[in-house]
Amino acid sequence: MPIPSRRHWVAVFVASAVLAAGLWLVPREHVTSNAPLPAELSDRAFWQMVNEFSEPGGFFRSDNLISNESTFQHVIPTLSQHAGKPGIYIGVGPDQNFTYIAALVPRLAFIIDIRRQNLLLHLMYKAIIEMSDDRADFLARLFSRSRPPGLERSSPAEVLLDAFEAAPGDEALFQKNLRAILDRLTQQHGFTLSRQDVQSLEYVDRAFFIGGPELRYSFPRQFGGRWFPSYAELMLETDAEGERHSYLATDEYYQTLRTMERRNLIVPLTGDFGGDKTIRAVGQYLKEHGATVSWFYTSNVEQYLFQSDAWRRFFGNVATLPFDEHGTFIRAFFNMGARYPSTTANGQIRSATLIQPMADAVAAVRDGRIQTYRDVIDRSQ
Numbered sequence: 001m002p003i004p005s006r007r008h009w010v011a012v013f014v015a016s017a018v019l020a021a022g023l024w025l026v027p028r029e030h031v032t033s034n035a036p037l038p039a040e041l042s043d044r045a046f047w048q049m050v051n052e053f054s055e056p057g058g059f060f061r062s063d064n065l066i067s068n069e070s071t072f073q074h075v076i077p078t079l080s081q082h083a084g085k086p087g088i089y090i091g092v093g094p095d096q097n098f099t100y101i102a103a104l105v106p107r108l109a110f111i112i113d114i115r116r117q118n119l120l121l122h123l124m125y126k127a128i129i130e131m132s133d134d135r136a137d138f139l140a141r142l143f144s145r146s147r148p149p150g151l152e153r154s155s156p157a158e159v160l161l162d163a164f165e166a167a168p169g170d171e172a173l174f175q176k177n178l179r180a181i182l183d184r185l186t187q188q189h190g191f192t193l194s195r196q197d198v199q200s201l202e203y204v205d206r207a208f209f210i211g212g213p214e215l216r217y218s219f220p221r222q223f224g225g226r227w228f229p230s231y232a233e234l235m236l237e238t239d240a241e242g243e244r245h246s247y248l249a250t251d252e253y254y255q256t257l258r259t260m261e262r263r264n265l266i267v268p269l270t271g272d273f274g275g276d277k278t279i280r281a282v283g284q285y286l287k288e289h290g291a292t293v294s295w296f297y298t299s300n301v302e303q304y305l306f307q308s309d310a311w312r313r314f315f316g317n318v319a320t321l322p323f324d325e326h327g328t329f330i331r332a333f334f335n336m337g338a339r340y341p342s343t344t345a346n347g348q349i350r351s352a353t354l355i356q357p358m359a360d361a362v363a364a365v366r367d368g369r370i371q372t373y374r375d376v377i378d379r380s381q
Contacts, residue, residue, distance in 0.1 A: 037086075037107055037289040040263035043189045050119070050191075053281040054270040057116035065121065065207050067096040068217035068228045069299065069332045069351040073239045073246070076103050078355065079295060079328065087294025087326070088286055092273070092301055094121055095247070096234070100297060100330070101260065102253040103245045107291065109260070110282050112271040120201045122268035123191070127184040128177075129261045135254050139164045141181075144174035144209040153251045157244065161232040165213045174209045178202060273301050274310030279317035286322050293323040296358060297330040300351070306373040315365040318358065327358035333377055354380035 041049070080103060089106035091097040092113050101109050111122055132138035136151040139160060145167040151160060182198065185191045193201070208215060213232035229237075235248045244250075247257045260266050271278025286293065296318070305311040321327075332351040356379055364370045364379060 035289060037286075037291045040265060041267075043191070043264065046264040046267060047189070047191050049267055049285070050269060053110075053267075053278055053285075054119070055272055055275045055277045057270050058114040058272055063117065063204075063207070064093060064115070064217060065204060066094050066215055066217055066231050067234055069096060069353065070229050070234070070237055071351055071353045072096050072330075072332065073099060073237050073244075074353050075330060075355050076100070076239050076245045077241065077243075079104060079330070086291070088291050089295045089297070090279075090282065090293060090321075091295075091297035093299050094118065095125060097266075097297065098125075098247040098257050099245055099253075100295065101266065102247040102257045104295060105256060106294065107265070109266045111266065111268045112273070112278055112282070113268075114270070114272050116197075116270045117200050117204065119268040119270050120193075120197055121204050122266070123185055124181055124201055124204055126261050126266070126268075127181040129258050131180065131184060132258075134251060135160055135248050136163075138248075138254065139213075141177050142208050143167075143212045144169055144171075144177050144205075145212070146170065146173065157235055157246065157248045157250075160248065161213050161235060165232065169209055169212065174206065178205050181205065272310075273298070273317070274305055274308075274313040275317075276313070279314075280320050283317075283321040291322065293321050293327050293358070295328055295330060296321075296323075298332075300332045300334055302331065302376055303334070303373050306376075311373075312365075315362060315370075319362050319366075321358075323358050325357070325359060329356045329358055329361055329380070330354075331356070331376075331380055333380075356380040 038045075076099075079100075086107050087104075089097075089101055089104060089109040091100065091109065091111050093111075097109070097111055111118070113119065128138060128141045132141055134153050135157075136147050136155070139145075140147040143164055145164055148163040148167050151163060181201070182193070186193060211231070213230060215231045216228040235246045236244070237246065238244050245253070247253050269278050269282075273279065283293075302311060302314070305314050331354045333354055334351050354377065356376075360379065361370070361376070364375075370376055370379070
């Protein structure tokens with residue numbers, strides 16, 4: 001999109017001022033401690049990280065209990081070219097992060113979201129995954145339904161989801177599962193939850209009980225809206241070649257995720273991408289342990305950041321992270337127009353999933369080549 005000359009010169013002035021001030025664009029020295037990145041975190045270290053790295057919770061217009069992105073698996077084959085290297089994953093939002101984590105197998109993952117409810121959603125998932133030996137047990141606890149007979153570790157994902165769609169919900173089982181989740185978090189792990197936290201976690205858990213596999217992304221307290229994909233549909237999505245990578249696609253994917261949860265290696269944080277604490281705290285921790293960020297999934301958060309100057313603070317925060325030439329942004333793009341079709345054949349809202357080297361984005365901001373959200377998208381592929 002062409003930039004009016006006046007706006008261009010304003011942008012150049014701002015960029016020059018930032019450079020002159022020597023703010024976030026100055027390369028930072030990597031300070032490493034004697035301790036390598038741990039293979040697992042103690043409960044105390046995990047909870048200390050959650051509390052010390054987090055910022056106060058903020059507002060978002062939707063509960064966002066599951067994703068509304070139908071193509072987030074399309075980039076996994078490309079991202080997997082560097083999977084297995086000792087990289088760190090940072091993401092935002094609900095459980096689509098699990099699919100990336102299970103496929104890419106990072107050493108450590110941080111989920112940063114402005115809503116504290118998202119942190120509690122991930123704590124709910126943590127407890128359920130830890131307690132569930134296989135995918136069928138996981139779905140039984142997630143939706144508070146008795147496990148249908150005949151389901152095996154090798155059962156295809158569609159068989160599992162169809163079976164639980166047909167199974168009735170059980171209020172008594174829901175209450176039992178909720179108590180087990182809270183006991184797991186507070187008694188076994190020793191995490192401290194406020195009364196408001198418990199109420200929010202119960203609200204999230206009940207949403208999955210009510211919605212079942214048909215639960216969809218929705219605005220507050222609405223579980224309809226068939227223009228968004230359901231939980232089951234998202235679990236059955238594929239990459240562009242028709243390969244499934246969701247964390248429920250195979251037992252192997254699920255067990256990878258479960259191992260990371262049981263080792264406290266998926267750390268949910270409350271934080272604003274444009275804030276002054278959380279991303280920088282993560283970066284400092286990684287520098288102290290000689291670790292680098294390989295993947296940063298932003299969903300479409302940048303679209304909101306560009307509604308103010310928060311995008312400048314975000315990229316300033318990103319510039320403080322340790323990353324190398326393999327560090328990659330993963331983005332969801334809506335309102336696509338001709339380049340990316342915005343709906344599927346049945347009218348569901350569709351996103352395009354794009355990637356960009358983190359170094360390229362930081363350099364483009366530094367040089368004044370990014371001034372709008374469209375600039376970000378145009379530099380992605």
